[in-house]
Amino acid sequence: MPPPARSPGSGPARPPLSAWRFVIWFGIVAMLADVVYEGARSITGPLLAGLGASAFTVGVVTGVGEASALALRLVSGPLADRTGRFWAWALAGYGLTVVSVPLLGLASVVWVAGALVIAERVGKAVRQPAKDTLLSHAAAVTGRGRGFAAHEALDQAGALVGPLAVAAVLAASGGDYGPALLALAVPGALALTVLVWLRVRVPHPARYETGEAAEQPRQRDRATPEAAGRLPGRFWVYATFAGLTMTGFATFGVLSFHLVEADLLPATAVPVLYAAAMVVDAVAAIATGWAYDLYGARVLVVLPIVAATVPALAFAPTVGLAVAGVLVWGAVLGVQESTLKATVADLVGPGRRATAFGVFGAVVGVAAAAGGALTGGLYETSVPLLVAVTGTVQAVALGVLLTVLRRARVRSPGRGGVGGTG
Template identity: 65%
Template sequence: MRPWRFVMTFGVVSLLMDFVYEGARSVTGPLLAHLGASAVVVGVVTGAGEAAALGLRLVSGPLADRTRRFWTWTIAGYALTALAVPFLGLTGALWAACALVVAERVGKAVRSPAKDTLLSHATAATGRGRGFAVHEAMDQVGALLGPLTVAAILAVSHDDYAPALGVLALPGAAALVLLVWLRARVPDPVAYEEGKGEAENGEAENGSAENGSAENGKAENGEVGAVRPRLPRAFWTYAVFTATTLTGFATFGVLSYHLVERDLLPTAAVPVLYAAAMAADAVAALATGWLYDRWGARVLAVLPLLSAAVPALAFTDTVWLVVLGALVWGGAVGVQEATLRATVADLVPVGRRATAYGIFAGVMGGAALAGGALTGALYDVSVPALIATVAAIQAAALALLSVQDRT
């Protein structure tokens, strides 16, 4: 399978799974509010979910590198998400809903370092920025369809979450079937990065020892346990920059809580707005991915600017400004999901890449938890204070990036 076909097929898998979990995330705020949660609870739970999705990669990333079972970790993580989401619509207890929100994010933590490592091999042949950007854009097709489907079912069922989230089991099952098929076709995508991926049925498919078959437990350049290079200083600098940015980044859970608590939009319309934000995510991912291949990491300067604009727009009582703020939020997520992953792939050598993705995500997870709790708490106290605090944090992030570029 050629590199672009691999990226596109993996993109279909991600499209189907985004259909599932983005459909659920589009109504997390309203669902928790329906069960009695306050803004602080919504902020902490959604922040904790992001922290779990990112922080637990500190464990899953190194384990994926050590075991070399990248496909196994990827399939297991997707399976956990596919199971958690349908049950979320069935629960009537706040604590259970909170646990399932976090469990769905744990599934992302389990799969992401391994999945990104598999993709990083193919994007070595397609172009890092373009490859990850196209994959992210395909993600967002699912992220568009999932919320719209949930919105339609909520409207028909008079805000009944059980059928709205239960239907998401179907694309989840389809994604798992396609993923198992893709693993059978390309058991060892590292061949792409070694320059062997152009043949339709090259050596990567036969799992030979010289290609370092991942499922046989071989390291890409020797046995498991071989000495691996240290993570470069530039990697740590970008990790600090990203953490600073996310510390001042609101979760959509808090944004959607604001929408329903201030009666700005009906519950069924919130997933529609989330779908629009995911469309903005796809556009931003494609644009910044293309620019990244031309200009490098300097394109990340747009991230603090977008993040600072989100609360200034989204936490007003004017509907069109709130909608604009949600679209800006989606654009910022697109930069995070595509360009930051490409940066890590360029900074870190193959043998340490899953570990690097895990560490990078762990740093991001702690920042996401702080950001969710901070925005939720400040929202209850003072929206102007929230806007000013986030602006100050993003200014600090921009200064960090500027220092890195000069060095």
């Protein structure tokens, strides 16, 4: 007689929400929060420029902001793993973000506005490793690529609504940034309310990762470096690849600065274009997430290739090419925000996953700071030089990724995996 099948009742009880419902509700939290901070980010460049900032200053502030959102995860990730209080870290981070954005509407000098832009990004650093870890447990059931992609798609729905709402308030207020940013306090409060409800409803999301999906990572942990407190070598090579792609990738602050200062678009139209880029972001996330679960990390080969075209288009002197560049920028961002994370979850087991997300963010964050300053500085010097330098960086990134794909033939417990097939 064959052994009885593993039942959901064996071991710890499953959460009351299905894995997909958890992913969707967590995505709604991200969607509401994105209305807040993506609405603000859509006007960061023009806002700082209106307060007297140069292109270099915009590049540094937005670059340091992204670095803060990513590099500080080097602290928050290990602390989340050590304390196990993933929900507390998520709540604290979202709280900091939804407070900083409305205050940005009251800023009247560059240094205050810059500090608030960075503070909003610090909130993301506080929450993101814990949030990604919570999501990764449910994504072990739904499929890593699909789970992270669905979350990103909902996330970008908020990124679409936020800039459009800001654009509408800007038009109604005659271009006054204050009322537009203060209005974002409402979706921020809603995001925190839903997050608290979800935490009460599913206090232990790790219970999703049961059966074969969790058993394989645990078995691998016993024989791999992360079991002894280290992250695997293939993770570090992969993080190097991701960092290089960010070094050759411009922030939207610099892109929007070019659009306004070159008189290609009025400031009120920039949030609308940003919203369109977020639609492309969501579509790209879903497409690559589905492909990742089928074909593994090979799908990431398109990332540095497409990213290399962004500066050539986005910094063009004609509105058509510049708009096309921003839309391509959105597609690259969608891959970065979804499939790159899915790969991290497949490379590292649950016990060290928040640490891995934090370290990954730190590596990418240093690159983001360099990329913001690099593109801002080169923009003021020579656009052709900017295109050549960033294209070279992306070519090197592609070479590193190919090295990862050759050396790491690890099948994912979440269907796709690094070098695996679904």
